[in-house]
Every structure is written in C-alpha cells, then in structure tokens.
Amino acid sequence: xxxxxSAAPRSATVPEPKGFDAFLAIAMVAVIAACxxxxxxTPIDAMLGAAQKIFYVHVPAAIxxxxxxxxxxxxSSIMYLWIKDERLDRLAESSAEVGLVFMGIVLVTGPVWAxxxxxxxxxxxxxITSTLFLWLxxxxxxxxxSGVESIEVxxxxxxxxxxxxxxxxxxxxLTVKLFRGMHPEPVVLAxxxxxxPPEMLMSFGLSMAAFLLLFFALLRLRFRWATLRDAxxxxxxx
Amino acid sequence: MSAPRLSTTHRPPSYLxxxxxxxxxxxxxxxxxxxxxxxxxxxxxxxxxxxRFTWDPTAIPAMDLAPGVLWVIFTFSGLLGxxxxxxxxxxxxxxxxxxxxxxxxxxxxxxxxxxxxxxxxCVQTLALPAVALFFDLPVGxxxxxxxxxxxxxxxxxxxxxxxxxxxxxxxxxxxxxxPMMTLPFFVPLVIPAAQATAVVLRGQPIAExxxxxxxxxxxxxxxxxxxxxxxxxxxxx
Numbered sequence: 001x002x003x004x005x006s007a008a009p010r011s012a013t014v015p016e017p018k019g020f021d022a023f024l025a026i027a028m029v030a031v032i033a034a035c036x037x038x039x040x041x042t043p044i045d046a047m048l049g050a051a052q053k054i055f056y057v058h059v060p061a062a063i064x065x066x067x068x069x070x071x072x073x074x075x076s077s078i079m080y081l082w083i084k085d086e087r088l089d090r091l092a093e094s095s096a097e098v099g100l101v102f103m104g105i106v107l108v109t110g111p112v113w114a115x116x117x118x119x120x121x122x123x124x125x126x127x128i129t130s131t132l133f134l135w136l137x138x139x140x141x142x143x144x145x146s147g148v149e150s151i152e153v154x155x156x157x158x159x160x161x162x163x164x165x166x167x168x169x170x171x172x173x174l175t176v177k178l179f180r181g182m183h184p185e186p187v188v189l190a191x192x193x194x195x196x197p198p199e200m201l202m203s204f205g206l207s208m209a210a211f212l213l214l215f216f217a218l219l220r221l222r223f224r225w226a227t228l229r230d231a232x233x234x235x236x237x238x
Numbered sequence: 239m240s241a242p243r244l245s246t247t248h249r250p251p252s253y254l255x256x257x258x259x260x261x262x263x264x265x266x267x268x269x270x271x272x273x274x275x276x277x278x279x280x281x282x283x284x285x286x287x288x289x290r291f292t293w294d295p296t297a298i299p300a301m302d303l304a305p306g307v308l309w310v311i312f313t314f315s316g317l318l319g320x321x322x323x324x325x326x327x328x329x330x331x332x333x334x335x336x337x338x339x340x341x342x343x344x345x346x347x348x349x350x351x352x353x354x355x356x357x358x359x360c361v362q363t364l365a366l367p368a369v370a371l372f373f374d375l376p377v378g379x380x381x382x383x384x385x386x387x388x389x390x391x392x393x394x395x396x397x398x399x400x401x402x403x404x405x406x407x408x409x410x411x412x413x414x415x416x417p418m419m420t421l422p423f424f425v426p427l428v429i430p431a432a433q434a435t436a437v438v439l440r441g442q443p444i445a446e447x448x449x450x451x452x453x454x455x456x457x458x459x460x461x462x463x464x465x466x467x468x469x470x471x472x473x474x475x
Contacts (some may be wrong), residue, residue, distance in 0.1 A: 081471055137422040145421055147409035153474065157405050160468045161419060162403070168462055171426035171457055178433075178449060 069099025077162025089155035260349025
C-alpha cells in the first residue's frame with residue numbers, strides 16, 4: 001500500500017515539537033481582542049440586553065464547529081476511503097477533536113444565554129438538539145479511534161464511520177426539525193431578515209475571523225501532534 | 239427443512255442465494271442456542287414491566303408514553319442481537335473462513351443484515367404485544383400500519399447496526415463501543431417510528447404521520463445502500 005511505503009522516508013522529516021507556536025499565539029491574541037471589542041466597544045442590544053454579547057462567541061463557534069470542523073471531518077473521511085492517504089486520516093482526526101471543542105463552546109454558551117432570554121437552561125429545539133446529537137456522534141467517532149491500535153485499521157474504520165455520519169446529519173436535522181423550533185433565526189446571512197447595526201456586524205465579523213484563526217491554529221497543532229504520534233508508532237513497530 | 243446441498247458441481251455465485259445462505263447459517267446457530275434471543279426478549283419484557291412501574295397513569299396517558307417505551311426497548315433489545323452478529327464469527331476465526339470463500343463481501347453483509355432483521359422482528363413480535371398488554375393499548379384497528387412501521391424501522395436498524403457491529407468487532411472495546419456509535423444513527427429511526435406509532439394509536443388519520451413514514455423510508459433507502467457500499471472497507475485485506 002502506498003501510504004505504508006511513503007511513511008518511511010517522510011518520518012525523516014517529521015516536524016520537531018516546539019514549545020512555542022507563533023500562529024496559535026497570534027490567534028489567541030486575536031480572540032482576546034475580538035472579545036474585548038465585543039464586550040466594551042459594541043453597543044448593548046436594546047431588546048436582548050447585555051446577554052446578547054454571548055452571540056459574538058456562540059455564533060462563530062457554531063459556524064466553525066458545525067460547518068467547518070464537521071465538514072472537514074466528513075470530506076476527509078470520504079476522501080480517505082477513496083485515495084487512502086494517511087494525512088487525510090490525521091486531518092479527520094484533528095478536525096473531529098478541535099470541532100468537538102468548538103461544539104462544546106456552543107453547547108455551554110447556548111444555555112447561559114437561554115437562561116437569561118428564554119428563562120430556561122435547555123430547550124428540546126431543532127438546532128440545539130441537532131448540535132447535541134452531532135456532538136455525541138463526534139464523541140463516538142473519537143472513542144472508536146481510541147479503541148483501535150493499528151494506524152491503518154483505525155484510519156479505515158473511522159473513515160467508514162465518518163462517511164456514514166456525513167449521510168446521517170441531514171436525517172438528524174430533518175427529524176428534529178419536524179418538531180417546532182424556537183431558536184432565533186439566523187441574522188447574519190439572511191438578507192431579508194432584520195439586520196444587525198453596523199457596529200455589531202463589525203464586532204461579529206472580527207470575532208468570526210479571530211475564532212477562525214484559532215480553529216486553524218489548533219487544527220494545525222493537532223495535525224502535527226498526530227503526525228508525530230504516527231511517526232513514533234511506525235518507528236516503534238520497525 | 240431441506241437437506242443442505244453438498245454437490246461439488248460449480249454453480250455461478252448468486253448474490254441473493256449467497257446472502258440467504260449466510261443468513262440461514264446465522265439463524266440456524268441462533269435457533270439452536272437461542273442465547274441472544276432469550277436475552278433480548280427477557281430484556282424487552284423486563285424493560286416494559288419496569289417502565290410500567292415508573293409511570294403514573296393519572297399524570298401521563300398511556301398513549302403518550304407507550305410509543306416511546308416501545309421504541310426505546312426496540313433499540314436496546316436490537317443492540318443485544320447485533321453484538322452477537324460478528325462476535326460469533328470472530329470466535330475460532332470463522333470470519334477468515336467466510337472471507338476466504340468465494341462469497342462476495344456485499345453478500346456476506348446482506349446475509350448478516352437479513353439474519354439480524356429476522357432476529358429483531360422476532361423480538362419485536364413478543365415486545366409489541368407485551369407493551370400493548372401492559373399499557374392497555376388499542377392496537378386492534380391499526381395493526382397493519384404498526385407492522386409497516388416496525389418493518390421499516392427494523393430494516394434501518396439492522397443495516398446500520400450490522401455495519402457498526404462489524405466495525406466494533408475489530409476494536410479493543412468491542413460491545414462497549416456499539417451503543418456509543420449506533421445510538422446517534424438510530425435517532426432518525428426511533429423518533430419517526432415513535433411519532434408515527436403515536437399518531438396511529440391516537441386514532442388520527444395516517445396522513446398526519448406520513449412525514450415520519452417518509453423519513454423512515456428515506457433512511458432505509460439511503461443507509462441500506464450506503465452500508466452495503468462501505469462494508470468491504472471494514473474488512474482487513
């Protein structure tokens with residue numbers, strides 16, 4: 001298999017583990033700056049009050065966790081079954097784990113906002129329920145990964161699960177959507193809906209960019225870690 | 239029962255005949271030992287009884303609780319059978335023999351799905367009357383639609399469950415992993431099935447539950463096909 005034969009020469013150029021990651025540092029600073037702007041330099045929403053500030057964390061985390069991370073997980077799983085490149089497997093693994101963190105942020109900030117706005121911590125509503133199921137699905141995916149020792153078998157089996165998960169998501173969404181929802185409709189990319197004032201939109205855009213930076217920094221770090229681990233496993237096996 | 243054909247003349251392999259032979263083998267083993275079937279049915283009846291004791295009939299009408307109970311039991315008792323499906327093959331390395339035969343991977347998978355489908359349906363033919371009896375449900379006029387719901391949900395559960403049983407059998411965690419992987423996949427089966435059952439039991443026209451039946455049907459079509467496609471990837475080459 002090509003992936004096995006290519007592993008040996010590449011292990012010579014394995015990236016060295018570093019104590020300091022400049023990309024991650026920049027991303028952290030950007031996130032802190034974006035949060036500071038959202039907290040102190042953005043007007044308080046007249047209707048929703050100060051609790052609306054959670055929006056600047058909740059929505060970027062949701063867009064990144066649910067669309068970017070899960071999208072990457074699904075695409076790299078399907079691609080792995082097709083071309084069997086072990087880097088795709090590491091990408092799937094990394095995006096699953098980083099995505100889990102972002103979805104976790106969504107599931108924690110959501111109830112905090114819901115408590116002050118809806119008066120209840122949790123509601124069985126379509127978007128929330130879908131996110132929870134997706135979170136559990138990714139947990140299951142990562143537990144499956146932890147249950148297999150061999151790199152090749154782990155990659156193959158988890159790619160099968162990732163591929164089926166990609167098919168499952170529309171069904172989960174459809175199923176829970178057939179229950180009526182009370183989640184606020186998206187206000188970011190909906191041209192006909194009431195718009196956010198420009199200051200808020202600017203803050204949102206900045207925090208979206210900052211969280212996107214953080215996502216790619218963490219993904220890169222996690223991917224490198226997976227490369228090192230696989231290289232070490234291959235060296236120990238040899 | 240007809241005697242197994244032992245002729246050595248070569249016949250071209252036929253997909254469905256192969257699948258049926260695999261299914262028959264599994265069902266025959268199950269019929270002779272009855273271990274999983276006994277475990278699953280006893281579990282199902284016990285679960286119904288326990289649910290009945292946690293339920294206050296003056297607070298919640300039976301009609302609102304029973305569909306949920308039925309489909310939760312259906313899912314968990316199905317899992318008991320699925321675990322066995324590939325565990326059976328891994329003992330004594332029987333799986334290697336199966337893979338070395340000229341039966342195609344897809345036919346092996348289809349056979350396993352058929353065996354699990356029959357298993358789940360058998361458990362359900364006992365669990366369904368148990369729920370109807372203990373919860374005093376008026377199943378009478380609508381049994382045909384309930385059977386259709388059971389068939390649709392069982393097919394989806396067997397296809398996805400068999401695939402994940404094959405995956406889980408390759409891991410260290412084996413049966414511990416199966417529920418964790420499959421339960422999210424059963425969401426678009428259990429919720430529509432429970433909702434459609436509730437519609438039928440309340441005596442509402444079936445048109446009101448049609449959306450749920452369509453979800454079930456679409457799930458079956460997509461996942462039976464997808465699972466047959468990806469099953470060969472679960473096998474070590």
